[in-house]
Structure formats: C-alpha cells, structure tokens
Amino acid sequence: MSVEQGSVLVVGGGIAGIQASIDLSDMGFKVYMVEKKPSIGGRMAQLDKTFPTLDCASCILTPKMADVARKPNVELLTNAEVIDVVPTGDVFKVTIKKYPTYVDWTKCVGCGICVEKCPARVKPGAPDEFNEGMGTRGAIYIYFPQSVPRKALIDPTACMYLTKKICRACEKLCPTKAINWDEKEEIIELNTNAIIVATGYKFVNPKHPALSLYGYGVYKNVYTNLEFERLLDSRGPTGGVLLRRSDKKHPRRIVFIQCVGSRDVRINPYCSAYCCMGSIKQAVLAKEHEPEVDVTILYIDIRAFGKGFQEFYERAKTEFNIRFVRGKPSKIIEVPDTKNLIVVYEDTVRRTVERMEADMIVLALGIIPNPPPFLEKLGLVEPSGKVRVKNPSDPIETPIEGIYVAGMLAGPKDIPDSIAQASAAAMKAAEYIKRKVKVPAVVVR
Amino acid sequence: MQQTIRRAQTQRVLIVKPHLMSILKQLGATNISRCFDCGTCTVSCPFSEEMGSTPYPRTAIKYVKLGLEDKLVSSLEPWLCYYCGDCSNTCPKNAEPAEIMMALRRYLTTRYDFTGISRIMYFGRWRWLLAIIVVASLPLLLAWLLKGPVVTERVELATFAPYILVEIAGLTVFIVLATLLLINIYRMYKFTVGSLSGISLSRALIEFLKIVPLHFFTQLRLSKCSFKRYWYIHLLIFIGYGFSFILFVPLLRFTLTNEPFLFVHPLSTLGILSTIFLLIGGTYVLIGRLLKTQPIWKYSHHTDMMFVILLILVTLTGILTGIFRTLGYPILTYALFTIHLSLAAPFLILEVPFAKWAHLAYRPFALYFHRLRMLKEGLMT
Numbered sequence: 001m002s003v004e005q006g007s008v009l010v011v012g013g014g015i016a017g018i019q020a021s022i023d024l025s026d027m028g029f030k031v032y033m034v035e036k037k038p039s040i041g042g043r044m045a046q047l048d049k050t051f052p053t054l055d056c057a058s059c060i061l062t063p064k065m066a067d068v069a070r071k072p073n074v075e076l077l078t079n080a081e082v083i084d085v086v087p088t089g090d091v092f093k094v095t096i097k098k099y100p101t102y103v104d105w106t107k108c109v110g111c112g113i114c115v116e117k118c119p120a121r122v123k124p125g126a127p128d129e130f131n132e133g134m135g136t137r138g139a140i141y142i143y144f145p146q147s148v149p150r151k152a153l154i155d156p157t158a159c160m161y162l163t164k165k166i167c168r169a170c171e172k173l174c175p176t177k178a179i180n181w182d183e184k185e186e187i188i189e190l191n192t193n194a195i196i197v198a199t200g201y202k203f204v205n206p207k208h209p210a211l212s213l214y215g216y217g218v219y220k221n222v223y224t225n226l227e228f229e230r231l232l233d234s235r236g237p238t239g240g241v242l243l244r245r246s247d248k249k250h251p252r253r254i255v256f257i258q259c260v261g262s263r264d265v266r267i268n269p270y271c272s273a274y275c276c277m278g279s280i281k282q283a284v285l286a287k288e289h290e291p292e293v294d295v296t297i298l299y300i301d302i303r304a305f306g307k308g309f310q311e312f313y314e315r316a317k318t319e320f321n322i323r324f325v326r327g328k329p330s331k332i333i334e335v336p337d338t339k340n341l342i343v344v345y346e347d348t349v350r351r352t353v354e355r356m357e358a359d360m361i362v363l364a365l366g367i368i369p370n371p372p373p374f375l376e377k378l379g380l381v382e383p384s385g386k387v388r389v390k391n392p393s394d395p396i397e398t399p400i401e402g403i404y405v406a407g408m409l410a411g412p413k414d415i416p417d418s419i420a421q422a423s424a425a426a427m428k429a430a431e432y433i434k435r436k437v438k439v440p441a442v443v444v445r
Numbered sequence: 446m447q448q449t450i451r452r453a454q455t456q457r458v459l460i461v462k463p464h465l466m467s468i469l470k471q472l473g474a475t476n477i478s479r480c481f482d483c484g485t486c487t488v489s490c491p492f493s494e495e496m497g498s499t500p501y502p503r504t505a506i507k508y509v510k511l512g513l514e515d516k517l518v519s520s521l522e523p524w525l526c527y528y529c530g531d532c533s534n535t536c537p538k539n540a541e542p543a544e545i546m547m548a549l550r551r552y553l554t555t556r557y558d559f560t561g562i563s564r565i566m567y568f569g570r571w572r573w574l575l576a577i578i579v580v581a582s583l584p585l586l587l588a589w590l591l592k593g594p595v596v597t598e599r600v601e602l603a604t605f606a607p608y609i610l611v612e613i614a615g616l617t618v619f620i621v622l623a624t625l626l627l628i629n630i631y632r633m634y635k636f637t638v639g640s641l642s643g644i645s646l647s648r649a650l651i652e653f654l655k656i657v658p659l660h661f662f663t664q665l666r667l668s669k670c671s672f673k674r675y676w677y678i679h680l681l682i683f684i685g686y687g688f689s690f691i692l693f694v695p696l697l698r699f700t701l702t703n704e705p706f707l708f709v710h711p712l713s714t715l716g717i718l719s720t721i722f723l724l725i726g727g728t729y730v731l732i733g734r735l736l737k738t739q740p741i742w743k744y745s746h747h748t749d750m751m752f753v754i755l756l757i758l759v760t761l762t763g764i765l766t767g768i769f770r771t772l773g774y775p776i777l778t779y780a781l782f783t784i785h786l787s788l789a790a791p792f793l794i795l796e797v798p799f800a801k802w803a804h805l806a807y808r809p810f811a812l813y814f815h816r817l818r819m820l821k822e823g824l825m826t
Contacts, residue, residue, distance in 0.1 A: 213535065264537035300483045328483040330535050346484035346500045353493050353500050
C-alpha cells in the first residue's frame with residue numbers, strides 16, 4: 001500500500017488514538033502519533049481488568065499497542081506534545097515539542113539493567129506516575145513493563161547527575177552505551193492533512209473543596225478508584241495484593257462512594273458514565289482477590305446501560321454478594337488509633353441514617369475532558385471545558401474541517417465506545433482527505 | 446377532602462397532589478425540582494443522628510416531590526430544622542435544601558392556621574401589604590375616635606392616650622392572639638400527634654414542662670448550628686422582646702404616665718436595654734439579609750423582610766417617642782406614639798398567629814409533639 005494519499009496526525013496514544021492509527025494506517029495513510037507520556041497505552045494500560053467481562057485490560061490493549069508500533073507507515077512520537085497547529089487550506093502546519101529522554105532510543109534495547117541499578121530508586125526516588133504515585137521509581141525508568149516503545153528514559157528532576165553532577169551509574173552499566181546527557185528539547189515541524197484528537201480525560205481533583213468531606217489526602221485509607229485499580233493489578237505497587245496504606249493490612253470492609261465529582265453542579269454537572277460499572281468491576285475483583293472481604297457500594301443510581309452491563313450488575317449482587325445501598329454519604333470520620341473510617345449515610349430506600357465502619361474507602365471519581373492547549377488556541381474548546389463539535393448529532397467533527405475528536409475527550413464513555421468512535425473518526429478523516437485534499441502532505445523524514 | 450383521605454388511609458392508598466410542588470415553589474423552594482434524592486443533605490445535618498424523626502431534609506423534600514400532602518402536614522421535621530445551611534452547602538445539585546425546609550415551615554404555618562389570613566400573608570402579590578395597611582389603620586382610627594385632650598403646654602402622654610383605653614386595647618389584642626395561636630397549636634397537634642392514646646396525661650404534662658419552657662426561653666437547638674453567632678443574635682432579639690413585653694403589658698400602668706422620663710429608674714434601664722437589644726439584633730439581621738452573608742439570609746421571602754422591617758420600625762418609633770417625651774415636644778410625642786401603635790398593630794396581630802412570628806410557639810411545641818410521638822411509637826419510655 002502506498003502512503004502518497006495523505007497523512008494524519010493522531011494526538012493521544014490511548015486506546016482511541018491507537019485504534020484510529022491502526023485503522024488509518026491500514027487504509028494506507030501516513031500516521032504521526034503523538035503521546036505526552038513515554039509510552040502509548042494511556043489510561044487503559046493502568047487498568048487491571050475491563051467490565052463487564054473481566055477480561056484483562058492488557059490482553060486487549062498490548063496486542064494493539066504492538067500492532068500500531070510495527071506499522072511501517074505509523075511514526076510514534078512519545079514523550080512529546082503538540083504545541084501548535086495552524087490550518088492552511090489542505091495542510092495543517094504542526095509544531096511538536098519532543099522532551100529529552102537522555103537515552104538514545106535507537107540504541108536502547110529496554111534490557112532494564114539501568115533501571116535496577118539506579119541508586120535514585122531507593123533515595124530520593126520519584127513517585128511512580130503509572131501507579132498513581134503509590135510506590136517510587138528510579139531516575140531512569142521504563143514507564144511500565146509493557147511499554148511501547150519499551151525504552152528507558154531519565155527523569156531530570158530525580159537524576160542525581162543532572163541535579164548534583166554525581167553518579168552516572170547508568171552510563172557505566174548500559175551495555176549499548178545509549179545514555180546521552182546532551183539531549184535537548186527538540187522542536188519538530190510537520191505537515192498533515194487531517195488531525196484526530198484523542199487526548200482523553202483527567203480525573204476530578206479529589207482534594208477539591210467541595211469534596212473535602214470525603215477526606216481524600218487527609219485520611220490515609222481513602223483511595224481514588226484508579227489507585228484502587230493499581231492495588232488490584234499484579235503490576236501494581238503491592239504486586240496485586242490488597243493492602244491498605246496506613247498499616248499494610250488486608251482490608252476486610254471496603255466502601256465505594258459513587259458520583260464523587262460527577263452530577264455535582266459545583267464540579268461536573270454531567271454523569272461520568274464509566275464509574276458505576278468501574279466500581280462494580282472493582283468490587284467484584286476485590287471479592288475475587290479476597291473472598292471474605294465485605295464490599296458496599298453507596299450509589300445514587302446504577303447506570304448499567306451497555307451490552308452485558310445489567311447482567312454484570314445482577315451477578316455482582318447475587319453471585320458476589322456485593323451490598324448496594326442507595327445513598328450518598330456526607331460524613332466520614334477517621335478512627336484515630338486504627339485509621340478505620342466511619343461512614344455515615346442515609347439509606348434512602350429504607351429511610352434510615354446509618355453508620356458503618358470501613359477499612360478502606362474508594363472514591364469513584366468523575367472525569368473531565370482533557371483538551372490539549374492547541375485545541376483551545378483554535379477555539380475548539382467551550383468555556384465548560386468540553387470540545388466544540390460541529391453539531392450535537394455529530395460527536396466527531398469539529399467546526400474546523402479536518403480536525404476530529406474521539407474517545408473520552410469527546411465525552412464520557414467506556415472502552416468499547418471509545419474504540420468504536422476512534423474507528424469512526426479514522427473513517428471521517430480518510431473520507432475528508434479523499435474528498436478535499438489535492439496536495440497530500442507526506443514528508444519522508 | 447378529609448373524608449377521602451380517611452377512606453384512602455383505610456385502603457392503604459396515598460392521595461397524591463401533584464400541585465404541591467408549585468405551592469412550595471411560591472413559598473421559596475424554587476430549586477426543589479433539582480433534588481435527585483442522594484441523601485447528602487440528611488447526613489450533613491447536625492441533627493441527623495437524632496432519635497425518632499424520619500431523615501430530613503431529604504424525606505420532607507421527597508414528600509413534596511411526590512405530592513404527599515398529608516404526610517407533609519403530619520410531619521414535624523421542618524420545625525426540628527434550625528437553618529444552619531450545612532445541607533445547602535453540601536448539596537451537589539444546589540437544590541438549597543435548607544431553604545426548602547424554610548418554605549415548608551411557611552407552608553405548615555398556612556396549614557395550621559384555620560382563618561385563611563395566613564394564606565393571605567404568604568401567597569398573593571400585594572394582598573399581604575393591603576392586610577398590613579388595614580391593620581395599621583386600626584390604631585389610627587382608635588386614636589382619632591378615642592384620644593383624650595391634646596395638652597400642648599407640656600408632654601402629657603397619658604392624657605392624650607388614656608391609660609385605661611390602651612390597657613383594654615392591649616389586653617384584648619393579647620387575648621385574641623393567644624386564643625388564635627392556641628387554636629393553631631391544637632390543629633398542629635391534631636395533624637401531627639393525633640391523640641394521646643398510650644400516654645398518660647401526667648406523663649404528657651411532665652414532658653411539656655420539661656421541653657416547652659426550656660426551648661421557648663433558650664432556643665437551645667439553634668446553638669447546635671455551625672453559625673453559632675446567630676444563636677446569640679436571636680437570643681438578643683428574644684430578650685429585647687421579653688423586656689418590652691413586660692414593660693408594656695403587665696407594667697403598662699407604670700410606663701404610660703404623665704411623669705417625666707427618669708433615666709435612673711429600673712423601668713427606664715429595662716426600656717433602654719430592650720430597645721438597644723432589638724435595634725442591634727434587628728439591624729444585624731437586616732444587613733445580613735440585604736448582603737446575604739450567611740446561608741440563612743441568602744433567600745428572603747417577603748414575610749421575612751416584612752418581619753425584620755416592622756421590628757426595626759416599631760423599635761425606632763418607640764425610641765423616638767421616648768426621646769421627644771424626654772425633650773418635651775408634646776405634639777411630636779403624641780404623633781410618634783400613634784405611629785408606633787399603628788406599626789405595632791400589624792406586627793403583633795398579623796405576625797404572631799399567622800406569619801413568621803408564630804414560630805415562637807410552633808418551634809417549642811414541635812419538639813414537644815415530637816417527644817409525644819416517640820412515646821406513642823415506643824421509641825422511648
């Protein structure tokens with residue numbers, strides 16, 4: 001297949017970006033895929049299992065990651081950010097900033113010797129972003145075990161050579177001499193015919209003043225749901241063992257609080273769509289990890305709308321004995337000596353005010369679309385933070401022809417919907433190029 | 446209607462009145478349809494873990510949304526709420542549950558009242574203003590018909606307004622108001638407690654003595670609110686009222702005289718203190734309501750504003766009467782005194798049995814009736 005028909009920039013390397021890139025490259029387009037993090041994979045890579053089938057997230061994602069990286073007409077630009085896009089007729093002029101990794105990725109083979117020996121791994125260490133800051137990593141690290149590309153990179157704020165001019169252990173140990181201290185920020189300019197933006201979402205800040213009553217950051221055993229996911233994952237900070245923060249003991253009573261920062265006019269007025277099923281999944285997984293654990297989900301509505309969701313919800317109740325209580329708590333008290341948490345809530349079905357002691361609380365956090373700054377510069381972001389689309393019945397097309405959105409950036413949704421929307425965006429981009437573009441922008445770099 | 450309801454109760458069917466929500470919206474519960482029943486408000490309430498009540502504010506809001514009028518009329522929960530605003534602060538939908546509870550108190554006030562005057566005061570655009578004007582003109586009429594000789598050489602207030610006439614008018618108003626209020630309280634009792642079956646009369650009396658005087662005089666529950674200063678302000682106004690009540694009802698013969706005003710006299714001290722307390726408290730609340738500094742003052746129904754404004758005007762005209770009397774301006778004294786009475790009349794006659802001021806009785810009695818209900822239901826012995 002030739003690549004002369006045009007090129008597409010895909011911004012964001014999560015599941016939506018990956019799917020769009022695979023589809024576009026299969027259709028014969030040149031694809032530039034820009035990801036801010038050192039590896040593609042996005043949020044889905046941080047997940048242990050997916051709902052409603054409890055398939056392992058990696059088993060779906062990793063083959064797609066490997067696939068997209070192997071495509072000859074896909075160019076991966078990780079650890080990089082699109083900083084500017086200028087539409088000029090058929091061609092978008094794109095400026096990309098690539099951050100230094102201090103490792104020559106053409107030489108690095110991802111053997112991980114440097115990662116094991118980096119003295120900064122013990123002290124001072126840096127919070128491990130992939131594990132949501134739980135656990136530490138060294139100054140030189142591989143983002144996560146299945147990283148694509150699986151290359152090491154150096155965090156300049158944690159590296160003792162780059163901060164204090166001592167150490168250089170990695171340089172001595174690297175079998176391929178890949179360490180390059182002179183690497184600088186690089187500006188890449190390229191032309192594309194279309195752009196698909198799939199930069200996903202960020203979570204509501206659990207320390208938002210309106211959420212202070214849940215005590216996140218004050219009470220040690222209050223977790224966000226992504227943190228809890230990392231605890232369930234065998235690649236996580238505890239190796240997949242449920243241990244709580246305060247005393248490294250197994251929790252016996254876990255309470256999930258739904259709609260934290262969703263359907264809340266002070267934060268997000270909308271429903272975040274994923275959290276009901278996400279929490280049910282995590283509750284089931286907690287039961288699978290430790291069958292004797294008691295799980296309560298405090299919810300307002302359970303929105304089980306997708307394929308197999310209602311059945312999964314029923315299974316959680318009947319097969320896994322998860323307790324569903326309709327009521328949102330607004331008082332959480334920490335027991336000083338045990339660091340257990342007393343949750344006070346109204347069971348709105350039984351109309352009783354109840355107290356229960358829990359060992360761990362998981363907050364099902366709402367999500368906010370995460371548009372990149374260039375989209376804002378192009379006037380494609382509404383004041384509410386949502387992406388401006390051409391019309392409400394077309395969630396993919398933006399008012400600028402040639403720029404499409406997909407995945408969580410376009411609105412809250414689950415993984416299957418993100419994948420479907422990414423394929424749709426790829427098709428729209430292809431159709432647009434075939435219909436409109438006279439000058440294919442293909443630069444052989 | 447009562448019959449239908451009774452029949453429905455025997456048939457275990459609830460009567461639904463969908464228009465209940467629009468009634469409550471007129472009374473200030475403008476955001477009530479935003480509520481999605483999450484229960485956040487219930488637990489944020491400082492009284493949430495108290496015995497015996499159905500969890501509020503959520504349940505009370507739910508009754509309105511479902512149109513369950515008799516459930517609402519029989520509930521005491523709105524009177525157990527003291528409007529600290531914690532629920533409104535935590536509400537994820539800005540439904541303003543605290544203001545809904547306030548609207549429910551307004552609604553219940555109109556339901557307890559049997560004369561229909563309360564409905565005039567709370568609903569309707571301008572009829573409440575007309576009611577005030579009518580009642581305010583009564584003392585003017587009386588003054589014109591019954592005033593004594595107008596002495597202009599010196600201030601002779603008791604000659605202009607003969608003591609015995611003012612006394613009779615005052616006592617009549619007092620007896621009428623007390624009767625109306627007692628009837629309303631009895632209706633409240635019928636709606637909420639129904640009967641004393643299962644409770645001995647002596648027990649009911651003991652509980653009455655234990656609860657009503659304490660809460661009437663101290664408003665103790667208000668001290669549980671996070672905005673504690675409001676309790677002090679409320680107490681200040683209460684004491685101010687108490688003092689002026691003592692001065693101008695049982696001690697009227699010593700206060701309405703032709704004698705010159707003496708500064709060093711126990712009665713004068715009481716009078717000065719009472720006006721200072723009322724003025725400070727009233728101004729504080731008025732400024733709070735105008736600037737909306739606290740959740741409790743964020744929304745002001747016309748009945749709230751009317752209450753504060755009348756309070757301040759009655760106090761101010763009272764002070765001015767005293768000043769002119771001391772300075773020896775006879776005509777000004779008589780005029781101000783007449784205006785003072787004409788403002789005090791609607792303040793007392795309309796507010797005490799029919800509007801906001803009725804809470805002076807409903808609040809302590811609600812606590813008492815709540816206790817009776819708990820005794821009846823066996824929640825306490």
